[in-house]
Amino acid sequence: MxxxxxxxxxxxxxxxxxxxxxxxxxxxxxxxxxxxxxxxxFIDDGVFQIAKGQDxxxxxxxNFSPTYNALGDYDxxxxxIEKESLDARGLTVDDLLxxxxxxxxxxxxxxxxxxxxxxxxxxxxxxxxxxVLSF
Amino acid sequence: xxxxxxxxxxxxTHEASTxxxxxxxxxxxxxxxxxxxFFYHDGVNNGTRYTTPPQDDRxxxxxxxxxxxxxxxxxxxxVAAAQRxxxxxxxxxxxxxxxxxxxxxxxxxxGLGQLIEAGIQSDRxxxxxx
Amino acid sequence: xxxxxxxxxxxxxxxxLESCIRLAIKGSSVLLIEDGVYxxxxxxxxxxxxxxxMKDLDFYVLGSDLKARGVDENRxxxxxxxxxxxxxxxxxxxNDKVQAWL
Numbered sequence: 207m208x209x210x211x212x213x214x215x216x217x218x219x220x221x222x223x224x225x226x227x228x229x230x231x232x233x234x235x236x237x238x239x240x241x242x243x244x245x246x247x248f249i250d251d252g253v254f255q256i257a258k259g260q261d262x263x264x265x266x267x268x269n270f271s272p273t274y275n276a277l278g279d280y281d282x283x284x285x286x287i288e289k290e291s292l293d294a295r296g297l298t299v300d301d302l303l304x305x306x307x308x309x310x311x312x313x314x315x316x317x318x319x320x321x322x323x324x325x326x327x328x329x330x331x332x333x334x335x336x337x338v339l340s341f
Numbered sequence: 342x343x344x345x346x347x348x349x350x351x352x353x354t355h356e357a358s359t360x361x362x363x364x365x366x367x368x369x370x371x372x373x374x375x376x377x378x379f380f381y382h383d384g385v386n387n388g389t390r391y392t393t394p395p396q397d398d399r400x401x402x403x404x405x406x407x408x409x410x411x412x413x414x415x416x417x418x419x420v421a422a423a424q425r426x427x428x429x430x431x432x433x434x435x436x437x438x439x440x441x442x443x444x445x446x447x448x449x450x451x452g453l454g455q456l457i458e459a460g461i462q463s464d465r466x467x468x469x470x471x
Numbered sequence: 472x473x474x475x476x477x478x479x480x481x482x483x484x485x486x487x488l489e490s491c492i493r494l495a496i497k498g499s500s501v502l503l504i505e506d507g508v509y510x511x512x513x514x515x516x517x518x519x520x521x522x523x524x525m526k527d528l529d530f531y532v533l534g535s536d537l538k539a540r541g542v543d544e545n546r547x548x549x550x551x552x553x554x555x556x557x558x559x560x561x562x563x564x565x566n567d568k569v570q571a572w573l
Binding site: 233237338341 | 347349381382421422452453454456457458460461466468470
């Protein structure tokens with residue numbers, strides 16, 4: 207399979223209340239093996255997926271938030287967060303996990319994977335995709 | 342045109358599988374090809390032949406099986422999601438030491454890569470869920 | 472590029488329709504299906520939002536879902552087109568991609 211498509215994973219649901227966030231992350235990790243052009247967007251309650259300080263020990267459910275840190279190693283480094291969704295939930299980028307990747311084209315410099323964008327910018331980002339997966 | 346279909350919900354709690362079945366039927370009728378239907382999350386519950394709805398209710402599992410047989414449609418149940426929810430075929434039964442299997446005719450169990458491949462190979466991927 | 476958005480949530484319970492309208496590019500099509508069809512009626516708490524969005528977006532509603540829920544077509548916001556499943560397929564073909572607002 208030589209064809210490369212732009213895949214967008216749209217995450218709009220909070221973690222733990224339902225399994226969508228976790229099983230969506232499993233798809234994202236698999237997609238990396240197909241060498242496609244992968245982007246992630248977190249909008250609405252999806253922004254809660256990458257909130258800092260998740261601790262599920264008292265639930266007995268797996269805390270999958272550390273797995274997001276591995277995305278950079280899988281070359282998944284275009285992660286867009288809608289600013290309006292953060293604002294509506296009283297969050298800023300400082301409340302989110304710090305997700306980074308090493309840029310092989312820039313002497314492996316560590317760079318932020320997370321880009322906080324406005325709704326207007328997100329409209330254009332979503333417009334540029336080939337395949338949109340939602341969970 | 343080639344369609345890939347993703348179904349995220351089971352046959353009876355949500356309308357998603359019903360909508361998808363009607364969409365797929367209409368697409369076939371219009372002369373389009375269904376590259377694959379991929380069942381994910383609770384959508385894997387569309388693939389158990391033990392489903393026994395009351396006489397006056399439709400049997401969505403059979404409807405998918407019949408459609409698959411008639412038009413040779415690839416129905417794929419995600420293995421990771423299926424294992425969590427107890428949907429297994431003969432191979433999974435033997436691998437996991439279970440006392441039976443329940444996969445419905447026309448369905449097969451495979452990995453998540455099949456969904457990504459459907460996204461790559463299809464002209465359109467259409468998702469049905471909650 | 473034109474895109475088809477499907478919305479299957481009632482706008483009175485969840486924000487899917489509102490988010491779709493916020494993020495759909497001008498010229499896109501929005502198809503209301505399943506519980507999303509409740510968003511097609513006029514004179515509701517959601518109809519102003521839909522009517523405003525119709526300046527930039529084309530709205531469609533799946534007739535089978537309307538009928539199932541007893542929503543008469545004469546209650547719909549003017550300009551929303553009622554389609555059947557073959558119309559749904561046609562919209563998916565005519566647009567470059569499909570996004571489901573689950």
